Amino acid sequence: MSGRRMLGVGLAAALCLGAVWTAGDRYAAGVFCRLTLAAAAAVGLDLTLGLTGQISLCHGAFMGLGAYAAGIFAVRYGPAGLCMGLLCGMGLAALTAGGTGWFVLSLHGDYLAVATLGLGEVLRVVFENLPAGGGVRGLTGIPRTTGPLFCALLLVGVLLLAFRLKRSRWGRFAAAIGADERAALACGIPAHPVKVAAFALSAAVTALAGGLWAGMIGFIAPSDFAFTRSIDLLAAVVAGGPGHILGPALAAAGIEGLHILFQPLGRWQMLLYGVALVLLLRFRAGRRGHGVGRAHPQK
């Protein structure tokens, strides 16, 4: 136990050091924030995909929900508005996920994937048509209030929350549902409510990361939170090992790093990125034999 704790403290210290070290340089700070926020968003997704085994193809959109809420509030009310926007975004994401989840989370596998894909597209259209959201061109002039230290602290907090949850009674219920839902029901575990709660919480955490993203970059557009963002997050959790929390966080930072690395390549970027992703997943799958754990629980 104390070994784990030391690892945790070391990790938190390293993150804070990294934040302080990059704070002076604008480019480095930007890179650091993008990596940590992508990691936090992926941990958010891991709360549903890793624990209860529910696939989601709309977490990019939940990130966008947080970003737009924070962005719009910050543009209107300044830095104090950002805080309000963060809370609002989390609430909205939790409500959207919870409400939709109540209907779709009884679905399994491919059906659930397609249903969440639909929700993601609906949200993207909403972002494009928000009165104060700047349309497809996006929202500019968001006061840049969040820096590396904020992002580092958020990631530490999110990791802590995730580990706590995973070891709680509730987390054990969630894991039991992910491993075999019918067996969980036979143990008296309220599978549907737990899945809905996990989905809502997961959406809120990812939205929080999105909100800080808006406050860090200062500019957001609907295309930032389109399907490809959801795929990035999904790939990160799958590659990092669903339910392992730290793995998905690292993988998400790695994938975001690839984006930054390949950015100067213009239109070749997505091609190289795609190849890298395939190689990454092949490597992961190879090491674990086959499959990727609980992403597709059998019914």
Next chain:
Amino acid sequence: MELVAKGLYRRFGGVRAVDGVDVTLREGETVGLCGPNGAGKTTLFDLLTGFARPDGGHIRLDTGHGWLELTGKPPYRFARAGILRSFQQIRLYGDRTVAENLELARMGCRQRCLREDAEGLLYELGLADVAERPAGELAYGPRRRVEIARAIAGGARLLFLDEPAAGMGREETAELAGQLTACQARRGLGILLIEHDFDFLASICDRVYCMAEGKILREGPPARVFGDRAVRAALFGE
């Protein structure tokens, strides 16, 4: 406590898997359910434990202080009311130990069964030696018994066992019958179990239901039901 189901009906496409069935099960009695393959026994179990919604009919529980309406409720509501089950195809958490499997049911059903009782259960069902082994490593017979122990650890008052002796040899079946009756007597459980072996049913059941083509064909004491011509025709084509 008594579970009362009336007019249960469930179809799959054109198949009437359960077709107007009345069943009761009260604490302290052991009841058998037999019938040919495809008669609808497992589907009836799914209905009685909340794993499937009936297309018609209702399920109520007489708790001793009022009726609890269970029709259309999710399985965990049944479980938390004391109605627990095992599956025809064993569903355990194979990578967790036997004790952890029981612990999960204790937590899930809100700990109505004490920890000491859960440990005692493992003795009663002959599982004490394997309590710390992963459930997936056990042989078939012990795995079946772990599923039964899990249901009781969840605080079962009414226990539904889907072919608990399937795939067991003569000796093992006899042993299971002994263990079941001991558990049942000690806790005053009501047990409904699906089984094909007449001798097994006759040795432990107070009464039996015989099902065919979704309907209850006969109900009564084992000797009378098994002597019935219609029952023998349905089961053996005699």
